[in-house]
Amino acid sequence: MNSREAERAPSALTPPPDAIPPVRHPEAPAPGELLGAHYDHCFGCGGGQPHGLHLQARAGDGVSITAEFTVQSAHQGAPGLAHGGVLATALDETLGSLNWLLRTIAVTGRLETDFVRPVPVGTVLHLQAEVTAVAGRKIYSTAVGRTGGPDGPVAVRAQALFIEVMVDHFIDNGRPDEIKAAMADPDQIRRVRAFEVNP
Ligand SMILES: CCCCCCCC(=O)SCCNC(=O)CCNC(=O)[C@H](O)C(C)(C)COP(=O)(O)OP(=O)(O)OC[C@H]1O[C@@H](n2cnc3c(N)ncnc32)[C@H](O)[C@@H]1OP(=O)(O)O
Numbered sequence: 001m002n003s004r005e006a007e008r009a010p011s012a013l014t015p016p017p018d019a020i021p022p023v024r025h026p027e028a029p030a031p032g033e034l035l036g037a038h039y040d041h042c043f044g045c046g047g048g049q050p051h052g053l054h055l056q057a058r059a060g061d062g063v064s065i066t067a068e069f070t071v072q073s074a075h076q077g078a079p080g081l082a083h084g085g086v087l088a089t090a091l092d093e094t095l096g097s098l099n100w101l102l103r104t105i106a107v108t109g110r111l112e113t114d115f116v117r118p119v120p121v122g123t124v125l126h127l128q129a130e131v132t133a134v135a136g137r138k139i140y141s142t143a144v145g146r147t148g149g150p151d152g153p154v155a156v157r158a159q160a161l162f163i164e165v166m167v168d169h170f171i172d173n174g175r176p177d178e179i180k181a182a183m184a185d186p187d188q189i190r191r192v193r194a195f196e197v198n199p
Pocket residue numbers: 008012038044092093096097098100106107108109110136137138161163165196
């Protein structure tokens with residue numbers, strides 16, 4: 001472990017003392033509004049991924065989100081049970097959707113997941129996530145996923161740190177074919193949301 005990694009290790013998900021509460025963007029979708037897919041080919045929310053999660057997120061109060069995802073046969077790890085990585089993806093996607101309420105472009109830097117109960121295929125996972133603090137480019141957030149309804153037992157939970165980036169993060173690092181296709185989309189909203197840029 002180098003010194004930078006050591007610095008991040010145990011307290012990386014604890015906001016520093018100068019962190020501030022998150023501020024909901026004035027043009028954020030109203031509480032209860034469905035967010036829709038930010039990118040058709042997103043494995044978490046896009047309709048263009050046959051085996052994707054097709055997660056549906058809804059704006060909550062403050063800087064919070066609720067989301068639902070139904071575990072499909074294609075999401076198995078052990079027989080009849082959701083793969084842990086798929087559940088982590090559902091948490092990551094829900095947490096990532098919070099950035100749309102802040103209208104900040106950010107990517108996951110760290111995602112720490114607790115797998116509390118096994119989740120069978122066919123289960124609807126009810127997710128809730130909120131931003132807890134912001135410190136400069138660092139956005140701290142938490143999420144839980146419950147089974148049997150929005151108030152059911154916790155099956156998974158996560159703590160995350162998202163880092164604000166410029167749109168160049170996607171343009172410089174993404175594969176040129178997909179970047180070109182997304183930029184050529186005549187729908188301005190779809191074009192900007194593909195890169196998570198504010199319209
Ligand atoms: C609706 C949208 C849904 C989107 C889907 C869900 C979201 C995703 O899955 S995004 C994809 C997965 N994530 C990625 O690909 C990110 C890959 N990583 C990177 O590109 C870079 O490491 C990146 C951008 C996170 C940080 O790099 P860089 O911009 O150079 O920032 P850097 O200076 O290293 O770090 C900035 C701060 O964050 C901290 N930090 C960065 N990474 C971490 C980390 N892993 N753990 C803890 N702290 C970290 C640094 O310590 C630093 O803190 P401070 O300002 O206090 O010194």
